Amino acid sequence: MALDEFALIGRYFxxxxxxxxTDASATALGIGDDAALLQLAAGxxxxxxxxxxxxxxxFPERYPPAELGYRALAVAVSDLAAMTATPLAFTLxxxxxxxxxxxxxxxxxxxxxxxxxxxINLIGGDTTRGPLNxxxxxxxxxxxxxxxxxSGARGGDLLCVGGPLGDGAAGLAVVQGESLPAGLAxxxxxxxQQRFWRPQPQLLLGQQLRGVASAGLDISDGLLADAEHIAESSGVALHIxxxxxxxxxxxxxxxPRQKLDWMLRGGDDYVLLFTLPAREKARIAQxxxxxxxxxxxxxVHAGSGVLLDVGKGYAPIAGERGYQHFRSAND
Amino acid sequence: MALDEFALIGRYFxxxxxxxxTDASATALGIGDDAALLQLAAGxxxxxxxxxxxxxxxFPERYPPAELGYRALAVAVSDLAAMTATPLAFTLxxxxxxxxxxxxxxxxxxxxxxxxxxxINLIGGDTTRGPLNxxxxxxxxxxxxxxxxxSGARGGDLLCVGGPLGDGAAGLAVVQGESLPAGLAxxxxxxxQQRFWRPQPQLLLGQQLRGVASAGLDISDGLLADAEHIAESSGVALHIxxxxxxxxxxxxxxxPRQKLDWMLRGGDDYVLLFTLPAREKARIAQxxxxxxxxxxxxxVHAGSGVLLDVGKGYAPIAGERGYQHFRSAND
Structure with missing residues (x-):
C-alpha cells in the first residue's frame, strides 16, 4: 500500500x-520503533x-468486522489461558x-x-496489501x-471442563442462518451467537489452576480431539x-443426538479441559x-486413547474426533 | 488443510x-503445546x-523457496539487530x-x-491453507x-552506517535479469545476488552499540527514508x-548517478544506521x-529533517525518499 494508506491504517490501530x-507497566516501549520492549516481572x-x-x-467470508476483531484476539488469548498465563501484550x-x-x-x-x-496491549504489527489474513x-x-x-495427567486424576460444551458449534448454526429448532427462544x-462471536478465554480460571491441575488445554477443535492431545502427551487413557x-x-x-455430537466434536468452545489430582477435588466447589x-x-487411567461411555460402558471412539468446519471442499 | 496435510507440513518444520x-537454554517449552515458554536471563x-x-x-512471485525461507527470517531478525538485541526465538x-x-x-x-x-529457535507456529503469506x-x-x-540522537553526534549501501537494490536488478553494465564481473x-537473497542482519555490530550509540535502526526502506525516521523521532536534523x-x-x-540513487533510496540493505556521540569516535577504528x-x-544538528550534500552544500532532499519496489500498480 502507499505510505499515506499505511498512515491511514495506523490511525485505527x-x-x-x-x-x-491495561496498565502497561510491562510495556517499556510500544509501537513505533524497530521492535517493542517488554519487562517481565521477576521470577x-x-x-x-x-x-x-x-x-x-x-470464519465465514461475511463475518462482521467488529466480531472478527474481537474473535481474532480472543482465540489467541485462549492459548494463554490454557497455559494459566497472565496476558501481557500482542502483535498484529x-x-x-x-x-x-x-x-x-x-x-x-x-x-x-x-x-x-x-x-492486553497492542505493541507492534505489520500491515500489508493482500488477501485478508x-x-x-x-x-x-x-x-x-x-x-x-x-503432559502431566496421571492415573486417578479427575477430568474436568471449565464451562458448557457445544455452544460454539450451535452458535455457528445460528450465525449461518440454519433452520433452528422451534424450542429455541x-x-x-x-x-x-454471542458465544460464537465473542469467545471468552478462561483466564481467571486458568490462573486458579496454577500448581493445582496436572494437565490442560483449551478446547478449540472439539472435546474428543483435544482430549486425545492430553491422552497422547501424558501417556494415559481418558474416560469421558x-x-x-x-x-x-x-x-x-x-x-439429544445433535446436542451430544456438538458437545463431543464441536469446535470453537474455548473452555478449558484439564485433569485434577483427586486430592484437589474440593477446589471444584470453590x-x-x-x-x-x-x-x-x-x-484418567493407565492406558492410551480416549474412551467414551454413552450408557453402555467405556469404549474407544469410532469416527472422526474433531469438528472441521469452514474447511475447503478439497481438504 | 486436512489433518494429515498438517502432519506432513510438521515434518518439515x-x-x-x-x-x-542455538543452545536453546532459553526455551523452557517449544513446539507442541498451547504455547511456548521462554526463560529470559536476569536483568x-x-x-x-x-x-x-x-x-x-x-518479493517476486518466482522467488526460490530456499532463499525465501532464509530471507523471511533474516529480515525479521534485522529488527532485533537494530535494537542491539540477542536473538532468542521465533514463531512462524x-x-x-x-x-x-x-x-x-x-x-x-x-x-x-x-x-x-x-x-534463533523456532518455538511455535500456525499453518493454514490460503495465499502465500x-x-x-x-x-x-x-x-x-x-x-x-x-529517539536518542543529539546535535554533535556522528551519523554512521554499518556496511555498504545500495547492494540490495543492485542485487534485485541482477536477480530480476535486468541488463547489466559491461563492467560487472x-x-x-x-x-x-547473495546480498539480495540472504541479507545478514548486523547482530554482532548491534551488540557493540549497546550503551554507546545514541540512536539507530536498520535500513530497510532506503537510507533517506530511514534517516528521516531518526530525525523525526529524535527531533534533530541529519546531514548526509x-x-x-x-x-x-x-x-x-x-x-555514478544510478549508484548514488541506489545508495540513497534503495531498500533491502539491512545494514545499521546509527548516531554516535563524538566522544565515542575511537570506537569506529576498533x-x-x-x-x-x-x-x-x-x-547530527539542531533542526529537523534530512539534508544532503552532493557537492553543493547541504540542502533538504527533493523527491521521494524511499524505494518502493514490488508494490502493486495501484499503490
Missing part, C-alpha cells in the same frame, strides 16, 4: 484503547503463541485486500474491546515452572462419561462458588 | 535445525518484532495455497540455515535499559555527505578492525 488497554516465564485467521477457512500482522475505512473502524473497535476485556501473536507471563502443559439465539457433559440451556432445544462453571466429566 | 538452532528485557512477507508485494505463521513437498523442503532448509546463522515474529533479549531506539553478480557514502566494488560497475564496515556519513 494506534489508539489508547489498543496500546494501553516469571514468557508464554508465546501465534495464530492466523483466514476468511473462508477459520494484518493483510488487507483494500483500505476500507468502515471495515477498519469496526475491526479495530472489536479488537480494542477484546484488548480491554483481556487486559489476521495474524496475532500473544505474549503472557506465568510464574516460572507453573505453566500448565498437556430469542434469548437462547442471542446467547449462542457422556451423561456428565455440561451443556447450556439453549443447546437443549436441539435433539471454583463453582466463584462463578467458574467447572464440571467433572471423567477420569 | 519440526526439525532439530529449526527447534534447536534482560524482551524485544519483540513482527513482519509479514507476501508474494508480489515483498505460514499460509500456503497447496502442499507442495519440494517447495516445503527447500523453504524449510533455507529457514533452518538462517536459524542456525542467527542462533509468511508471518514471522522474532523475540530477543537486551540488558534492561540498553536497547537502541530511534561474474563475481560481482554473485556477490550482489554523499561523498562519504560507502558502496561495494560491484556497485561501481553502474553509472569496529573496523573487528571486521564491521562502519563508515561516518554525516552528522
Amino acid at each position: 494506534r489508539t489508547a484503547q489498543l496500546e494501553r488497554a 516469571q516465564q514468557l508464554v508465546v503463541s501465534t495464530d492466523s485467521l483466514l476468511a473462508g477457512v477459520h 500482522a494484518l493483510s488487507l485486500p483494500t483500505v476500507d475505512e468502515p471495515w477498519l473502524q469496526a475491526f479495530s473497535l472489536g479488537l480494542a474491546a477484546a484488548a480491554r476485556d483481556f487486559a 489476521i495474524g496475532v501473536t500473544v505474549l503472557g507471563q506465568v510464574p516460572a515452572g507453573q505453566a500448565l502443559t498437556r 430469542i434469548a437462547g439465539q442471542d446467547y449462542l 462419561n457422556a451423561a456428565q457433559l455440561p451443556g447450556s440451556e439453549a443447546l437443549s432445544a436441539w435433539a 471454583w463453582r462458588a466463584a462463578g467458574h462453571a467447572v464440571s467433572v466429566i471423567g477420569s | 519440526r526439525t532439530a535445525q529449526l527447534e534447536r538452532a 534482560q528485557q524482551l524485544v519483540v518484532s513482527t513482519d509479514s512477507l507476501l508474494a508480489g508485494v515483498h 505463521a505460514l499460509s500456503l495455497p497447496t502442499v507442495d513437498e519440494p517447495w516445503l523442503q527447500a523453504f524449510s532448509l533455507g529457514l533452518a540455515a538462517a536459524a542456525r546463522d542467527f542462533a 509468511i508471518g514471522v515474529t522474532v523475540l530477543g533479549q537486551v540488558p534492561a535499559g540498553q536497547a537502541l531506539t530511534r 561474474i563475481a560481482g553478480q554473485d556477490y550482489l 555527505n554523499a561523498a562519504q557514502l560507502p558502496g561495494s566494488e560491484a556497485l561501481s560497475a553502474w553509472a 569496529w573496523r578492525a573487528a571486521g564491521h564496515a562502519v563508515s561516518v556519513i554525516g552528522s
Whole structure:
C-alpha cells in the first residue's frame, strides 16, 4: 500500500484503547520503533503463541468486522489461558485486500474491546496489501515452572471442563442462518451467537489452576480431539462419561443426538479441559462458588486413547474426533 | 488443510535445525503445546518484532523457496539487530495455497540455515491453507535499559552506517535479469545476488552499540527514508555527505548517478544506521578492525529533517525518499 494508506491504517490501530488497554507497566516501549520492549516481572516465564485467521477457512467470508476483531484476539488469548498465563501484550500482522475505512473502524473497535476485556496491549504489527489474513501473536507471563502443559495427567486424576460444551458449534448454526429448532427462544439465539462471536478465554480460571491441575488445554477443535492431545502427551487413557457433559440451556432445544455430537466434536468452545489430582477435588466447589462453571466429566487411567461411555460402558471412539468446519471442499 | 496435510507440513518444520538452532537454554517449552515458554536471563528485557512477507508485494512471485525461507527470517531478525538485541526465538505463521513437498523442503532448509546463522529457535507456529503469506515474529533479549531506539540522537553526534549501501537494490536488478553494465564481473553478480537473497542482519555490530550509540535502526526502506525516521523521532536534523557514502566494488560497475540513487533510496540493505556521540569516535577504528564496515556519513544538528550534500552544500532532499519496489500498480 502507499505510505499515506499505511498512515491511514495506523490511525485505527494506534489508539489508547489498543496500546494501553491495561496498565502497561510491562510495556517499556510500544509501537513505533524497530521492535517493542517488554519487562517481565521477576521470577516469571514468557508464554508465546501465534495464530492466523483466514476468511473462508477459520470464519465465514461475511463475518462482521467488529466480531472478527474481537474473535481474532480472543482465540489467541485462549492459548494463554490454557497455559494459566497472565496476558501481557500482542502483535498484529494484518493483510488487507483494500483500505476500507468502515471495515477498519469496526475491526479495530472489536479488537480494542477484546484488548480491554483481556487486559492486553497492542505493541507492534505489520500491515500489508493482500488477501485478508489476521495474524496475532500473544505474549503472557506465568510464574516460572507453573505453566500448565498437556503432559502431566496421571492415573486417578479427575477430568474436568471449565464451562458448557457445544455452544460454539450451535452458535455457528445460528450465525449461518440454519433452520433452528422451534424450542429455541430469542434469548437462547442471542446467547449462542454471542458465544460464537465473542469467545471468552478462561483466564481467571486458568490462573486458579496454577500448581493445582496436572494437565490442560483449551478446547478449540472439539472435546474428543483435544482430549486425545492430553491422552497422547501424558501417556494415559481418558474416560469421558457422556451423561456428565455440561451443556447450556439453549443447546437443549436441539435433539439429544445433535446436542451430544456438538458437545463431543464441536469446535470453537474455548473452555478449558484439564485433569485434577483427586486430592484437589474440593477446589471444584470453590471454583463453582466463584462463578467458574467447572464440571467433572471423567477420569484418567493407565492406558492410551480416549474412551467414551454413552450408557453402555467405556469404549474407544469410532469416527472422526474433531469438528472441521469452514474447511475447503478439497481438504 | 486436512489433518494429515498438517502432519506432513510438521515434518518439515519440526526439525532439530529449526527447534534447536542455538543452545536453546532459553526455551523452557517449544513446539507442541498451547504455547511456548521462554526463560529470559536476569536483568534482560524482551524485544519483540513482527513482519509479514507476501508474494508480489515483498518479493517476486518466482522467488526460490530456499532463499525465501532464509530471507523471511533474516529480515525479521534485522529488527532485533537494530535494537542491539540477542536473538532468542521465533514463531512462524505460514499460509500456503497447496502442499507442495519440494517447495516445503527447500523453504524449510533455507529457514533452518538462517536459524542456525542467527542462533534463533523456532518455538511455535500456525499453518493454514490460503495465499502465500509468511508471518514471522522474532523475540530477543537486551540488558534492561540498553536497547537502541530511534529517539536518542543529539546535535554533535556522528551519523554512521554499518556496511555498504545500495547492494540490495543492485542485487534485485541482477536477480530480476535486468541488463547489466559491461563492467560487472561474474563475481560481482554473485556477490550482489547473495546480498539480495540472504541479507545478514548486523547482530554482532548491534551488540557493540549497546550503551554507546545514541540512536539507530536498520535500513530497510532506503537510507533517506530511514534517516528521516531518526530525525523525526529524535527531533534533530541529519546531514548526509554523499561523498562519504560507502558502496561495494560491484556497485561501481553502474553509472555514478544510478549508484548514488541506489545508495540513497534503495531498500533491502539491512545494514545499521546509527548516531554516535563524538566522544565515542575511537570506537569506529576498533569496529573496523573487528571486521564491521562502519563508515561516518554525516552528522547530527539542531533542526529537523534530512539534508544532503552532493557537492553543493547541504540542502533538504527533493523527491521521494524511499524505494518502493514490488508494490502493486495501484499503490
